Amino acid sequence: MRLPRGDQAVIDSRKLTDYCLSLEHDDGQHKARLFQELLGLTQGNAELLIDALKKAAASGDAVKGRADRYGQRYVVDFEFAGPSGKAMLRSAWIVPRGERVPRLVTCYIL
Template structure:
C-alpha cells in the first residue's frame, strides 16, 4: 500500500525533536534513549532522521525496496493511521525504525505521529 501524498508529509518539530528524539520528554524519553544507543542519533541529528523519514515514505510510495509496505493500522471516523518500518544504517550500526503516520479526515497528506527503533 502507498502512503497518500508522501511528498507533502508533515514532520513537525514537536513530534520529532520534541518527542521521539527528546531524552527529557516525560513519556517519549525511552524512544530517544534507544535511538541514541542503537544508532548514535539524538536531537542534534534530527535533520538526518527527518531526511530518512522522507526518503522512506517516497521509496515505498514509488514501490522501491523497503523493509515492508505501508500498513494501515487504525481507522476511525476522523483519521487513518499507517505504519512504515525501514532500515537505517549509520556508521557501523544498523536498526529498523518504525514510523507511524496519520491522515486526518479532510486532509490529503500524512503527518508523523511517532518514530522509534524496534
C-alpha cells in the same frame, strides 16, 4: 502499497526533537536513549532522521491501519543507518479526516 501522497508528508520536527529524541521528556526519554545508544541519533542530528522519514514516506511500503474519527492510519517500516549503527524503524502516520496529506504521528526502533 505506498503511503498516499507520501511525497508530501508533513513531519513536524518537534515530534522528534521534543519527544522521540528528548532525554528530558517524561514519555519520550526511553525512545531517546535507544536512538542515541543504538544509532547515535540525538536532538543535534535529528535532520538525519527527518530525511530518512521523508524517504520512507515517499517510497516505503505502507501498511494500512485502522480508520477512526481522527483519520486513516498507516505504518511504514524501514531500515535506518545512523552514525553508530543500523536498525529497523517503524514510522506511524495519519491522514487526518478531511485532509489528503499524511502527518507523522511517531517513530520508534523495532
